[in-house]
Amino acid sequence: xxxxxxxxxxxxxxxxxxxxxxxxxxxxxxxxxxxxxxxxxxxxxxxxxxxxxxxxxxxxxxxxxxxxxxxxxxxxxxxxxxxxxxxxxxxxxxxxxxxxxxxxxxxxxxxxxxxxxxxxxxxxxxxxxxxxxxxxxxxxxxxxxxxxxxxxxxxxxxxxxxxxxxxxxxxxxxxxxxxxxxxxxxxxxxxxxxxxxxxxxxxxxxxxxxxxxxxxxxxxxxxxxxxxxxxxxxxxxxxxxxxxxxxxxxxxxxxxxxxxxxxxxxxxxxxxxxxxxxxxxxxxxxxxxxxxxxxxxxxxxxxxxxxxxxxxxxxxxxxxxxxxxxxxxxxxxxxxxxxxxxxxxxxxxxxxxxxxxxxxxxxx
Amino acid sequence: xxxxxxxxxxxxxxxxxxxxxxxxxxxxxxxxxxxxxxxxxxxxxxxxxxxxxxxxxxxxxxxxxxxxxxxxxxxxxxxxxxxxxxxxxxxxxxxxxxxxxxxxxxxxxxxxxxxxxxxxxxxxxxxxxxxxxxxxxxxxxxxxxxxxxxxxxxxxxxxxxxxxxxxxxxxxxxxxxxxxxxxxxxxxxxxxxxxxxxxxxxxxxxxxxxxxxxxxxxxxxxxxxxxxxxxxxxxxxxxxxxxxxxxxxxxxxxxxxxxxxxxxxxxxxxxxxxxxxxxxxxxxxxxxxxxxxxxxxxxxxxxxxxxxxxxxxxxxxxxxxxxxxxxxxxxxxxxxxxxxxxxxxxxxxxxxxxxxxxxxxxxx
Numbered sequence: 001x002x003x004x005x006x007x008x009x010x011x012x013x014x015x016x017x018x019x020x021x022x023x024x025x026x027x028x029x030x031x032x033x034x035x036x037x038x039x040x041x042x043x044x045x046x047x048x049x050x051x052x053x054x055x056x057x058x059x060x061x062x063x064x065x066x067x068x069x070x071x072x073x074x075x076x077x078x079x080x081x082x083x084x085x086x087x088x089x090x091x092x093x094x095x096x097x098x099x100x101x102x103x104x105x106x107x108x109x110x111x112x113x114x115x116x117x118x119x120x121x122x123x124x125x126x127x128x129x130x131x132x133x134x135x136x137x138x139x140x141x142x143x144x145x146x147x148x149x150x151x152x153x154x155x156x157x158x159x160x161x162x163x164x165x166x167x168x169x170x171x172x173x174x175x176x177x178x179x180x181x182x183x184x185x186x187x188x189x190x191x192x193x194x195x196x197x198x199x200x201x202x203x204x205x206x207x208x209x210x211x212x213x214x215x216x217x218x219x220x221x222x223x224x225x226x227x228x229x230x231x232x233x234x235x236x237x238x239x240x241x242x243x244x245x246x247x248x249x250x251x252x253x254x255x256x257x258x259x260x261x262x263x264x265x266x267x268x269x270x271x272x273x274x275x276x277x278x279x280x281x282x283x284x285x286x287x288x289x290x291x292x293x294x295x296x297x298x299x300x301x302x303x304x305x306x307x308x309x310x311x312x313x314x315x316x317x318x319x320x321x322x323x324x325x326x327x328x329x330x331x332x333x334x335x336x337x338x339x340x341x342x343x344x345x346x347x348x349x350x351x352x353x354x355x356x357x358x359x360x361x362x363x364x
Numbered sequence: 365x366x367x368x369x370x371x372x373x374x375x376x377x378x379x380x381x382x383x384x385x386x387x388x389x390x391x392x393x394x395x396x397x398x399x400x401x402x403x404x405x406x407x408x409x410x411x412x413x414x415x416x417x418x419x420x421x422x423x424x425x426x427x428x429x430x431x432x433x434x435x436x437x438x439x440x441x442x443x444x445x446x447x448x449x450x451x452x453x454x455x456x457x458x459x460x461x462x463x464x465x466x467x468x469x470x471x472x473x474x475x476x477x478x479x480x481x482x483x484x485x486x487x488x489x490x491x492x493x494x495x496x497x498x499x500x501x502x503x504x505x506x507x508x509x510x511x512x513x514x515x516x517x518x519x520x521x522x523x524x525x526x527x528x529x530x531x532x533x534x535x536x537x538x539x540x541x542x543x544x545x546x547x548x549x550x551x552x553x554x555x556x557x558x559x560x561x562x563x564x565x566x567x568x569x570x571x572x573x574x575x576x577x578x579x580x581x582x583x584x585x586x587x588x589x590x591x592x593x594x595x596x597x598x599x600x601x602x603x604x605x606x607x608x609x610x611x612x613x614x615x616x617x618x619x620x621x622x623x624x625x626x627x628x629x630x631x632x633x634x635x636x637x638x639x640x641x642x643x644x645x646x647x648x649x650x651x652x653x654x655x656x657x658x659x660x661x662x663x664x665x666x667x668x669x670x671x672x673x674x675x676x677x678x679x680x681x682x683x684x685x686x687x688x689x690x691x692x693x694x695x696x697x698x699x700x701x702x703x704x705x706x707x708x709x710x711x712x713x714x715x716x717x718x719x720x721x722x723x724x725x726x727x728x
Contacts, residue, residue: 005652006648013648015648015651015652015655017651017652017655018644018646018651018655021644021655022643030538030541030640033537033538033541033640034609034611035537035538035608035640035641036639036640036641036642036643037538037544037640039547039639039662040655040658040659040662041658041659041662041663041666043659046652046655046656081645150520150615151518151519151520151522152518153518154515154516154517154518155515156514156515156714158515173397173399174394174397174399174401177394177397180401183403190713191711191713192559192711192712192713193711195556239628244399245398245721245724245725245728246721247398247725247728250718250721251514251714251717251718251720251721252717252720252721252723252724252725253713253714253717253720254716254717254720255713256628264603264620275400275403276394276397276399276400276401277399277400278400279386279400280382280385281445282382284370284377284379287379287381287382288369288379288381288410291379291381291382291385291404291410292410294404294405295404295405295407298403298404298405299405302405347555347556347557348556349554349555349556349617349619350520350615350617352618353615353616353617353618354614354615356615356616356617356618357609357610357614357615357616359616360609360616361609361611361616364609364611
C-alpha cells in the first residue's frame with residue numbers, strides 16, 4: 001500500500017524520508033564501514049518516489065532526484081528494522097527479576113570458567129544481571145577475559161583495583177574499611193560511568209564475615225513503584241549530586257543523576273545509589289519529599305528479602321551489571337584473616353555490542 | 365530564624381533532614397575518605413533538633429536522638445553549599461558562545477605548550493570548549509599530559525587512535541577516507557561516551573586540503589532554538605539511535621540519546637551528532653517532524669558562519685569538549701602528501717574534577 005509519505009510492506013509502515021536516508025547502495029552507505037554517506041540535508045525537499053516496485057524479496061524505489069537514484073531494500077532487512085524500533089535492554093534480551101527467595105530456587109548460579117559453555121554465563125548475566133565464574137586461575141586470566149570482550153574501563157584507581165584494607169595508610173574509600181558493612185550500592189555514581197560491567201575477583205578470603213551481597217535493583221524498584229508510586233516518582237524525577245572528594249588524587253568529582261533513571265518506555269533502566277557519595281544539594285522545597293522517598297527506598301535495599309549473600313572463595317569472580325545490580329558486603333575483622341578482591345571494569349556497551357553483533361550480523 | 369523543619373542562616377534556608385544527613389563529625393563522615401557513614405534510613409523519624417545555637421562562625425545543632433548527637437557546621441561551609449546547589453557546567457565556569465566571526469576577534473587561540481601558563485589554555489577550554497596547544501614534541505609527551513590529569517579513556521580503537529588513510533585495507537570508519545569531507549560531528553555517539561575530552565595531535569600534515577573544522581554546538585543550538593523553537597524541541601525530546609557495525613572487531617554498537625540533551629535548567633548540556641552513525645529508528649508518527657528538524661539543524665552545522673577552520677601543523681594539538689564542540693575536516697588528496705593525526709581521549713569528569721578540587725578544597 002502506498003500513501004503520500006509512506007509505504008506499507010507486510011503490514012508495516014515505512015516513511016519515505018527514513019527510506020531515502022537509509023539507502024543501502026554503495027554511494028549512500030560506505031560498504032566497508034557501513035556508515036552513512038548520503039547527506040539528507042542536501043536534498044531540496046522531502047524525498048519523493050518516482051516509482052515503487054514491490055517484489056517478493058525486495059522493495060525497489062526510484063527517487064525523483066537529479067540524477068534519478070534507485071534504492072533496493074531486501075524485505076528481510078526492512079522487517080528487521082521494525083524489530084529494532086524497540087531496542088531497549090529489556091525487549092532485546094530476556095530479563096528475569098529476582099528477590100532472594102526466587103533466586104535460591106534457580107538451579108545454576110556458578111560456572112566453572114575453564115570448562116563451561118560461555119553462552120550459559122552470558123545469558124545468565126543478561127537475565128539476572130549478575131553471574132559467578134569459578135576457577136579463574138589469576139588476575140592475568142581475568143584481564144585476558146575482559147580484554148577479549150573490549151578495552152578495560154580504567155578509573156583513577158587503576159586498571160585492576162585492589163579491594164582490601166590498606167594497612168598503615170588512610171583509606172580513600174569506605175570500601176577499604178573492613179569494620180563497616182558495605183551497604184548495597186552501585187559504583188562510580190560520581191563519574192559518568194553508570195553503565196559498566198564489574199568483575200570482582202577473589203584472590204584470597206579467609207576472614208570471618210565479609211560475605212558478598214547482591215541485590216536486583218530492577219526488582220526492588222518494581223516493588224517500590226507498586227507500593228509507593230509517589231516516592232518512586234520523586235526518585236525518578238529528582239536529579240541528585242553524587243560526590244567524591246579525593247585529597248590524595250586531587251579530584252573533586254561530581255555527577256548528577258536521578259536515583260532511578262527511566263528509559264523511553266518509562267521502565268527503570270539505570271540505578272544510581274551510593275549513600276556514602278550521595279549529597280543531595282536540592283532546592284529547599286524538594287528536600288522533605290526527597291528524603292522521605294530516599295529513606296523508604298534505602299530500607300527496601302537493606303531488606304534481607306532482596307539480598308543474595310554469597311561467600312567468594314579464591315578463584316571466584318562475581319560479574320555484575322553496575323546499572324542494575326547493587327552490591328555490598330557484610331563487615332569482617334581484618335585483624336583475623338585476609339579478604340583480598342581485585343576489581344576490573346568493562347563498558348557494558350562492548351559486552352552488549354559483541355552479543356548484538358551475533359544477533360544482527362546477517363543484516364549486513 | 366527557626367521554622368518547624370528549617371533553619372535560616374544569613375538569609376539561606378537549610379532543612380533539618382539535609383543537615384542531619386550531612387553532619388560533618390567523624391562518626392558521621394569518615395575523615396579520611398570524606399564519605400558519609402551516617403545512615404539516615406536508620407532514624408526512626410525525620411530528624412528534629414533539641415537545640416540550635418547560632419554563633420558568628422558556626423551553627424551547632426543538638427539532635428533529639430538516643431544518645432543525643434551534636435552537629436557543628438561552619439557558616440562558611442553552609443554558604444558554600446548554597447552556591448553548590450547550582451553546579452551546572454555553565455554556572456560554575458564562564459562560558460562564551462561563539463560563531464566564526466566572533467572567534468576571529470579573540471586575541472589568543474594557540475598556546476605554546478612548553479612555555480605557556482597552563483591556566484590560560486584550561487580557562488579557554490572551559491570558556492570556548494576547545495583550545496590549541498602548540499609545540500608538543502611527541503605522542504609520548506601528549507600521553508604524559510593526559511595521564512597527568514586522569515586515566516586515558518581507551519576505546520576499541522586503542523589508547524592512541526591513528527587518524528590517517530589506511531592503505532591497502534578497508535577503512536572501518538569514514539574518518540579514514542580522505543576523499544570525503546568529514547562533516548561536523550561529535551565522536552562516539554554509539555557509545556555511552558559523550559562526555560569526553562578529545563586531544564587531536566598532528567604528527568604530520570603536508571597534504572593539500574584537510575583543514576580542521578570546529579563548531580560551537582552550544583551556540584548553534586542557541587540560535588537554532590531562537591529561530592526554530594519547535595524543531596529545537598523535537599531534537600531535544602526525540603531519543604535517536606546511533607549505531608556502529610564493525611565487522612573487523614565484531615561489534616554492533618548502539619547508544620540512544622537525543623541530539624540535544626538538556627540539563628535540569630533546560631539548557632543544552634550535551635550534543636550528540638554524527639550523521640554517518642545516525643539511524644533514527646523512530647515510531648512512524650515521529651519521523652516526518654524529526655527529519656524536518658534534523659535537516660534544518662544539519663544545515664546550521666554546515667553553515668560556514670559557524671565553522672572555524674584551522675590547519676594543524678606538526679606538533680599542534682586540538683583539544684575539544686566532545687559534548688559541546690563538533691569537529692570535522694575538509695577533504696584532501698591522500699595521494700599527494702600525508703595527513704597523520706593521533707587521537708587520545710580523557711573523561712571530562714577528571715578534567716573538571718581536578719579543576720573543582722582547586723576551587724573547593726578549602727571546604728574539606
